[in-house]
Amino acid sequence: MTGTDAPAWPQCGHLDAGERCRGRRVGSHTACLAHLDGAERAAHLASLTPGADLDHRGTPFTQSLLDELLAPLREPGSGRARVGEASFDEVRFTGDAELEEIDFGGFCSFSSAVFGGGLYVREVRTGGDFRLAAARVAGDVWLDDTGVDGDAWFYEARIEGALRFCVREVGHSAMFEGMTCGDAYFSGVRMCGVASFDGAVIDGEASFDGAVFEEGAGFEKVRIAGRACFDGTHFHRNGARFDGADIDGDMLFAEAHFAAGATFDGATIGGDLSFSGARLEADVGFRRAVFRRTARIGPLVCPGTVDFSHAVFGTAVTLEAAAREVRCRQTRWASTAALRMRYAEVDLSDAVVEFPVTVAGRPRAFVSPEGEVIAEPGLTDERVRVTSVKGVDAAHLVLADVDLTGCLFVEAVHLDQLRLEGRCLLAPPPAGPRWMRRRTLAEEQHWRATRYGGGWTPAPPGVQPHGPGVLAPVYRQLRKALEDGRNEPGAADFYYGEMEMRRHDDAASRGERTLLRLYWALSGYGLRAVRALAWLVLAMTATVLVMMLWGLPQADPDPVSAGTTDGRRITLTTRKPEPVNPKGPYTKRLLTARFEKSVRVVANSVIFRASGQDLTTIGTYVEMTARLVEPALLGLAVLAVRNRVKR
Known part of the structure; x- marks a missing residue:
């Protein structure tokens, strides 16, 4: 309602500089309380008794006039004023306004009121609502040692100074949507109903230390120019919502309790996020959040999911979290980052890594600044599992001491520059003789x-x-x-x-696959020494057997020498008979002497040497084949050993 609109109450007839006073008439009089003459005002005040309703909407007030109004309503014994319902909507206070030691049986409303100074409410209790919606206050607003049994309404209030809302308890809802103030202090307040600060603007710091929000709290699109302190704050039932909030300083949640999770989706956070000792019982979301100057987040202990998907980190950051799952899908790191995880499944799908980012499993529990170990209820599997790096440019990614048994690598780029530090586990094949033990993707x-x-x-x-x-x-x-x-x-x-x-x-091609099958069968691609040695032993055994059965002659040929002499010179010619193929039963060929000769042939073949032994035609070709195959098998075995031990 503007100043030119006619008020919804009987209007005072007093004119000031050609403008009619908007104050409500008192009783049958034609003037408001401020414009009654002395006798009329005294008569009206004398008619008031403790517990009376007050309706002075639009009336101009000073502190002295307010004191006069409350004086007849005070109990003689306690000195406390007792009022029924009080309507002070659109009143105009000159200077500060103080309300002390007053019990309102119903509501107390200052909606759209204008205060030339501050508003100080001390030791006041309202049986109904306390309303300051759309009010304009040139100074501070203090509510000290006050109780509100109904709602607290601060819609669109404009407070140029600080708001100190030290109310013991708000029985129902607390609405601060669209409010503007300097510093804001809500330490220790208990809000039994819904609390909403959506769209509020706090030009200084905000403190909610020890506050209790029974139905949760909404801070959507709130703007806080300084730090926001929620140390020891309790968010019951509906949790806390900071979606779209703009916090220029740090956000402190030490020892806070979130019974139903928290969301920071789309929030902009200028400083650090501390969750030291905080107890979170549900998921925490930071989707599309922007961290402008955040250097540290955590330690954050959450039995559910911590979601940083689409978030942006503008500066170097250290993130410490113990959670069931940490999602960093399409998260962007514009500077270095260290993610120190416990228990979590970490999803890095399509993340944008512009500077070195380390994801490391932390074996030790987190500790508070005081050195106390932070409890981790609801978390049992101590492995840190990276579940996906698909879509990531891995050139700046470091994975240290994490479990990669379920990690998806396909679609990642620059995997040749990925750094795997510490003990990074990969899944083995199924147990059994069919599958070789190795690490698999x-x-x-x-x-x-x-x-x-x-x-x-x-x-x-x-x-x-x-x-x-x-x-x-x-x-x-x-x-x-x-x-x-x-x-x-x-x-x-x-x-x-x-x-x-x-x-x-x-x-x-079929030829390539055939060659690879042969390479696999002989030595496991040059990585299975036992397989190559087994083939070598088998080849040597077969060569020895063939040599004993067919390769060695029946007997060693005896050379025969013949010569001539002419009295001065002797000429000798030696002829060696061709080896004779062995004859007789096979069992008679398997003799110790023949075995010893066969072993000598095979041993020389392994090291690619000729044995010098007399052999049959079959034996000669077998030796040639052995000199080609067996050294190759020995080389594959040596290669396999080298590939496993080389540094």
Whole structure:
């Protein structure tokens, strides 16, 4: 209502500078309380008794006039004023206004009132609402040691000074939507109904230390120029909502209690976020939040999900969290970051990493600034599991001491520059002699589950399995990442996985796949020394057996020498008979002497030397083959050992 609108009450007839006073007439008089003459005012005040209703809407007030009005309403014994319902809407106070030691049986309303100074309410209790909606206060507003049994209405109030809302309890709702003030203090207040600060503007700091919000609190689109302190605050039932809030300073939630979660979606936070010792019983969301100068978040302990999806971190930040799940989908880090996690499943899908970002599993519990260990109720699995890095440019990503058994790598780029530090676990194949022990990617597990079934981990709902042609480059890039980090033994399993995917890739040529099958069968791609040695022993055994049965002659040929002499010179010619193939039963060929000769032939063949032994035609060709095959098998075995121990 503007000053030119006719009021909704009987209007005072007093004219001041040509304008009619908006004050409400008193009783049958034609003037408001401020414009009654002395005798009329005295008569009216004398008629008042404790418990009377007051209606002085639009009346101009001073502190002395207010004191005169309340004097007849005070109990003689206690000195406290007792009022029924009090309507002071649109009143105009000159200077400060003080209300002390008053009991309102009903509401007390100062809606749209204008105060030339501050408003100080001390030791006041209202049986109904306390209203300051749309009021204009040139100074501070203090409510000290006050109780409000009904609602507290501060809609669109404009307070140029500080608001100190030290109310013991608000029995129902507390509405501060659209309010503007300097500093705001709500320490220790208990709000039994819904509390809303949506759209409020606090030009200084805000303190809610020890406050209790029974039905939760809404701080959507609130703007706080300084820090916001919620140490020891309790948010029951409906939790807390800070969606769209703009907090320029730190946000402190030490020892706070969130019974139903909290959301900071779309919020802009200028300083640090402290959750030291806070107890969160549900999820916490920071979706699309912007952290302008945040250097530290946490330690945050949450038995549910902490969601940083689409959030933006503008400066270097340290994030400490112990949670069931931490989501960083499409999160953007415009500076360095250290994510120190406990228990959590960390999802980094499509995150934008512009500077080095480290995701590390923390083995020790977080501690408070006082050095006390922070409890972690509801969290049992101590592994930190990274579930996805798909869509991430991994050039600046570091994963340390995390579980990668379920991590999705397909669609990530620059995986060859990914750094894996500490002990990063990957899923093994199913137990049993069919599958070699090695580290495998989750995507290979998903593909093999579609092909071989039991023992391999199937893809979770919503995840499409990828074939060998897609997985081979992923293994190759991860292998290079470990090799560049001087961890060639650790890269061996990734090389094995790469070769496996190439062997199973239907897009590869048949000749390439055949060659890879042979390489796999002989030595496990040069990584399985036992397999190569087994083939070597088998080849040597077969060579020895063939030599004993067919390769050694029946007997060593005796050379025969013949010569001539001419009296001065002797000429000798030695002829060696051709080796005779062995004859007789096979059992008579398996003699110790023949075994010793066969072993000598095989031993020389392994080191690529000729034995010098007389052999049959079959034996000669077998030795040639052995000199080619057996050194190669020995070389594969040595290569496999080297690949496992090289530094």
